Amino acid sequence: MKNFLTTYLLLIISLSGFLIFSNNVLANDEIETIISTTRIAICGNNIKEPGEQCDGPDLSGATCQTLGYYSGTLGCTPACTYDTSLCTSAPPPSSGGGGGSQVSPTLGISFSGLAYPESKVILLKDAQIKTTTIADKDANFSINVSDISRGDYTFSIYAEDNQMIRSVLLTYSRKITDRAIRIDNIFIPPSLAVDKEQVRQGNDIAVFGQSTPNSEITITISGQGKEITKKTNSDKNGNYHLTFNTQELAMGEYLARANSFYKEQTSTFSKSMRFIVGTQDILAELPRGLIGDLNNDGRVNLIDFSIMAFWYRKPNPPAHVDLNNDGRVDLVDFSIMMFHWTG
Known part of the structure; x- marks a missing residue:
């Protein structure tokens, strides 16, 4: 626990340092505000917090599939890291019989599974909205992405229910090569x-x-x-x-x-x-999205900070990252995020 707290505090110092050395404009009292609003994570309280991959039953939407495995049951170790011992890798492709025609490899990726009846399902590619679809009355949905080049990508998917309440975000990191990838049996958790x-x-x-x-x-x-x-x-x-x-x-x-x-x-x-x-x-008001919650996990923390840092001063940032809608990500957006910080 001592090592964990030391690491976490170093992350907080890095967070403050990033803002200081980016523009040298933050005052000391602003830095103190940033640090004071950050909570220390406690491993073993069954609540996933910054610095933890998981905590007890709280996997924050992660599954064996989101970690790149074919199937299985994801667990959490006492050290609050993923336990993948029950995850299984994809079976090798079966070899075809002789004499048949060979199917050419297809570039792309598809997603299918269950959301909510007639709900909006949104797919993100590297934190930007790629496409949306509508689930059928039985909650089934399917999304196909073919206009994509080879490379490593992070895909995320979530649903909006009939009151526009968002689900937790499910994330899948995949390498696109010359063969089509299918991610099936997605089960989006309930809205709440x-x-x-x-x-x-x-x-x-x-x-x-x-x-x-x-x-x-x-x-x-x-x-x-x-x-x-x-x-x-x-x-x-x-x-x-x-x-x-x-x-x-x-x-x-x-x-x-x-x-x-x-x-x-x-x-x-x-x-x-x-x-x-x-x-x-x-x-209570309906939870239609927390300002600064860039990965849609119900919290504003270091994960969201890292997403915003990636887009700092880059052209054409995603609309949900540009918190003040001025066409750029700068210290104003970080200030807005800090105001809504939950840890």
């Missing part, structure tokens, strides 16, 4: 929202969202040294809604997240939504 950002202890709170139709939804509530699970089902349109009483929860901060079980497939966890059990009810 809560109706209150603070709930008076003993009052009800609602957790809701969208997933595949007629699925079993497991909602996990964790906080204050306690974890409870609740189950419900999505309807034919993929919508789910669970209301429960908070009398069993001590006062304090909690995280809610959900995953879905559908036709022998289990999704990874959704984004985590925070709420507080306190002394009054405060209604």
Whole structure:
């Protein structure tokens, strides 16, 4: 743990140094603000935080497939790094029989799987929107990309539900060569929202969202040294809604997240939504995207900082990276990101 904290603090120093030496314009009090808003990660609290690949069951959308494996079950080690021991590599291509015609290799990549019924599915290539599609009424979607050159790429995919709430981002790094690549059996985790950002202890709170139709939804509530699970089902349109009483929860901060079980497939966890059990009810707004959350994981942290740093002073930055929409990424955009920093 000591080595981890040392490494993490060095990253924070690097973050501040990047801003200082880029333009020499930040004042000391601004630097202190940046550092003070950053949280120290704790391995073993079942919440993935900056500097961790995972933490217990929280894989932040990662799967064996997103790490380049063919199939399998991804786990997390006690050191908060990926456990790929149950991941399997793709089987070798079968050799064809004699005498048949040979199919020429095709350049490109395709994605297919499950999202939400008639939802918008967005594909990013190297942090820029490449294309979108609409899932069918059974939540199936398929995206084909053929206009692409050979090279290494990072593809990311997410869905927007019928209330424009975004799913967690699933990421796949692939090398495009002279053969077509297929990434199948994608299962986008449920969208998730809560109706209150603070709930008076003993009052009800609602957790809701969208997933595949007629699925079993497991909602996990964790906080204050306690974890409870609740189950419900999505309807034919993929919508789910669970209301429960908070009398069993001590006062304090909690995280809610959900995953879905559908036709022998289990999704990874959704984004985590925070709420507080306190002394009054405060209604929550729908989570339609956090400013500065460039990789759409529900947090603004060093991962988002690195994405923005990549586009610093480069021409034609993606619209979601250019936070003040002035056509360039500069210190103003970093300042906006720091204001919304969650760690």
